[in-house]
Amino acid sequence: MDQALLLALDAGSYILAIVLVAMGLVIIFGLMRVINMAHGELFLLGAYCVVAVEGAGGNFWLGLLLAPFAVGLVGLVVEQLVVRHVYHRFLDSILATWGLSIAIKQAVVLGFGPASQQVSLPIAGSLSLLGTDYPVYRLFIMAVSLAVVGFTFWIFFRSDFGLKARSVIANRDMAACLGINTRRLDRTTFAYGAALAGLAGAVMAPIMSVDPQMGLGFLVPAFLSILVGGSGHLAGALVGATVIGGTDSVTAALWSPVAAQIVVFTMAVIAIRLFPDGVVGKRRRQGRRFFGERR
Amino acid sequence: MTAARLGRVARQRLAEPAIWLAIALLPLWLGNWQVAQLAQFFTYGILALSLAFVWGQGGLLCFGQAVFFGIGAYGMSLVTLGMLPGQSGPGSSFLGLAVAVLLPAAFANLLGRFLFYGRGLQGAYLGIVTLAIAVIAERVAVNWDYLGGLNGLMNVPPFTLTIDGEARELWQPREVYYLTLGAAVFTYLLLRALIASRYGTVVRAIRDGAERVGFFGYDTAAYRATVFTVGAAVAGLAGGLFVTLFNFASPPLIGFTLSTEVLIWVALGGRGNLLAAFLGALVVRFLEDLLSERFDVYWLLLLGLLFVLSVVLFPRGIIGELLHRLGIGESE
Numbered sequence: 001m002d003q004a005l006l007l008a009l010d011a012g013s014y015i016l017a018i019v020l021v022a023m024g025l026v027i028i029f030g031l032m033r034v035i036n037m038a039h040g041e042l043f044l045l046g047a048y049c050v051v052a053v054e055g056a057g058g059n060f061w062l063g064l065l066l067a068p069f070a071v072g073l074v075g076l077v078v079e080q081l082v083v084r085h086v087y088h089r090f091l092d093s094i095l096a097t098w099g100l101s102i103a104i105k106q107a108v109v110l111g112f113g114p115a116s117q118q119v120s121l122p123i124a125g126s127l128s129l130l131g132t133d134y135p136v137y138r139l140f141i142m143a144v145s146l147a148v149v150g151f152t153f154w155i156f157f158r159s160d161f162g163l164k165a166r167s168v169i170a171n172r173d174m175a176a177c178l179g180i181n182t183r184r185l186d187r188t189t190f191a192y193g194a195a196l197a198g199l200a201g202a203v204m205a206p207i208m209s210v211d212p213q214m215g216l217g218f219l220v221p222a223f224l225s226i227l228v229g230g231s232g233h234l235a236g237a238l239v240g241a242t243v244i245g246g247t248d249s250v251t252a253a254l255w256s257p258v259a260a261q262i263v264v265f266t267m268a269v270i271a272i273r274l275f276p277d278g279v280v281g282k283r284r285r286q287g288r289r290f291f292g293e294r295r
Numbered sequence: 296m297t298a299a300r301l302g303r304v305a306r307q308r309l310a311e312p313a314i315w316l317a318i319a320l321l322p323l324w325l326g327n328w329q330v331a332q333l334a335q336f337f338t339y340g341i342l343a344l345s346l347a348f349v350w351g352q353g354g355l356l357c358f359g360q361a362v363f364f365g366i367g368a369y370g371m372s373l374v375t376l377g378m379l380p381g382q383s384g385p386g387s388s389f390l391g392l393a394v395a396v397l398l399p400a401a402f403a404n405l406l407g408r409f410l411f412y413g414r415g416l417q418g419a420y421l422g423i424v425t426l427a428i429a430v431i432a433e434r435v436a437v438n439w440d441y442l443g444g445l446n447g448l449m450n451v452p453p454f455t456l457t458i459d460g461e462a463r464e465l466w467q468p469r470e471v472y473y474l475t476l477g478a479a480v481f482t483y484l485l486l487r488a489l490i491a492s493r494y495g496t497v498v499r500a501i502r503d504g505a506e507r508v509g510f511f512g513y514d515t516a517a518y519r520a521t522v523f524t525v526g527a528a529v530a531g532l533a534g535g536l537f538v539t540l541f542n543f544a545s546p547p548l549i550g551f552t553l554s555t556e557v558l559i560w561v562a563l564g565g566r567g568n569l570l571a572a573f574l575g576a577l578v579v580r581f582l583e584d585l586l587s588e589r590f591d592v593y594w595l596l597l598l599g600l601l602f603v604l605s606v607v608l609f610p611r612g613i614i615g616e617l618l619h620r621l622g623i624g625e626s627e
Contacts, residue, residue, distance in 0.1 A: 035423070082607060085607045086606065086607060090419065091422070092606050092610060095558070095606045098555070098602075099559075099601075099602035099603035100599065100603055101599075102596075102598065102599030103596055103603065104599075105595075105599075106592050106593075106595040106596035106599060107596060109592045109595075110592050110593070114592075216551075220426065220427060223423050223426075224423070224427060258434060258438055261430075261431075261434055262431055262434050265430060265431045266431060268427060269424050269427055269428060269431075272416065272420060272423075273409060273410060273424070276414050276416060
């Protein structure tokens with residue numbers, strides 16, 4: 001029983017970590033049809049933001065607070081300089097952001113060196129849950145992830161900004177005709193997605209080895225989650241992450257972490273092939289039903 | 296026919312052979328080390344040709360082209376080391392080359408059938424799926440003891456010709472230079488002929504509007520699967536040759552990193568033009584050797600930025616744009 005609970009907690013922790021990364025990705029993909037391959041590196045920047053703040057004598061929480069803003073700013077710059085030029089060239093957007101990811105990674109290597117950095121655990125100790133001890137910080141990460149999901153859903157379904165964003169997704173030209181500044185919306189959304197990646201990197205930094213390669217480890221599962229769940233749906237990312245993260249954790253516990261990755265990726269490839277619109281997806285027509293049809 | 300037009304036709308006809316001839320004459324001026332390096336780059340060039348065909352002509356953005364390169368490399372190694380099940384001794388290099396071409400082709404064909412039939416995958420989805428496949432392939436290679444695991448397969452023999460019953464290993468720089476250059480020219484001509492054929496026209500049409508071509512009664516999925524297969528065969532050839540030069544097959548050859556490198560070569564060179572893609576691989580690898588020792592991290596930073604710049608400003612690729620302005624190479 002303890003074993004099962006521990007497994008469930010581990011799975012939950014991994015799933016919510018993927019969700020945290022996937023949320024930013026799916027927003028950018030949904031609104032702008034841009035596959036942001038540099039997302040893993042924005043995650044990386046978030047983690048290094050904490051490293052930099054700690055190195056300058058600040059504490060972890062300051063870094064955590066700063067990371068989303070710093071990375072969001074990077075997102076703004078990147079959008080202005082590169083991404084807006086490839087909005088209408090779908091495949092090129094993958095390549096351009098891929099090039100960006102290489103450049104950002106190398107910039108980090110230049111700034112901090114290729115070695116891995118340690119970030120101290122800000123909340124030590126563990127909490128007893130139904131007789132199982134579990135690190136408090138992991139629970140904190142899960143809470144952050146849930147809060148981010150809640151906040152994002154609120155923004156997109158209950159705020160003015162979200163209404164505009166969804167109208168742009170539904171029909172960009174018509175939205176522009178109605179006086180919505182689609183250019184500004186794109187910029188803001190990209191920055192928001194980037195900020196989420198930065199927050200994810202910062203919050204995950206203490207439990208990972210922070211090194212320039214860490215971005216890729218989350219990028220691929222996050223992408224697969226989105227495609228498995230259905231890229232035409234904000235909730236798709238949640239479902240996809242549950243499938244991917246859950247299978248990974250269970251297989252890793254029962255078999256081995258290496259086998260888990262092979263199994264999960266293979267499974268994801270098959271799932272994407274069989275359900276191109278995602279397991280929860282309805283048939284999408286040019287992204288018209290993105291973020292569901294609520295309200 | 297005016298003189299200007301005559302000049303342009305002559306340039307178009309003669310430029311490509313002239314470029315190949317220039318490459319063939321390079322060893323006259325270069326030292327052994329550079330010649331050997333170039334021989335290796337030619338195999339990368341062949342890999343770039345394969346991706347230029349799959350991506351530039353077929354419109355299939357493949358993030359896992361190195362998977363086929365790696366399968367070719369491992370296939371060649373297994374045959375020439377005599378490690379295939381049921382093999383009594385080391386097999387010949389030609390058998391190895393055949394396996395290096397056919398094995399990835401068969402794999403790609405199965406994969407292509409799976410991916411493209413029905414409501415097939417395309418565009419970004421295909422890119423991400425092939426990316427995942429590259430990661431899987433590398434994991435498998437690292438953890439499969441038969442393939443030597445993390446260490447890979449060592450002591451792969453050089454390409455061996457049997458002349459009058461006498462085995463002769465090709466390992467001198469100038470020998471392997473012309474071996475790989477020959478293979479590159481052969482591949483180039485073959486792909487060029489394919490592109491110029493009716494088949495090539497259909498493939499390009501599918502790239503530009505799969506649905507319309509489907510309405511004409513063409514089986515677009517079948518065409519895509521064959522494009523994928525041909526690309527994999529060529530990539531496998533490159534891998535098979537590479538390992539005879541490098542003498543060592545290891546997981547990085549099959550994985551994600553090489554897959555993305557070849558993507559960069561082809562994007563910088565030019566996806567719409569085979570010669571540009573080939574030269575792209577050569578130039579980037581050459582510059583990398585030249586610059587990476589002194590400027591290590593700056594080089595990759597530069598390459599990344601250059602890549603972004605080229606994607607945004609020169610979708611034809613930097614070399615491709617140049618060749619296009621000069622009117623050299625096949626039409627897109």
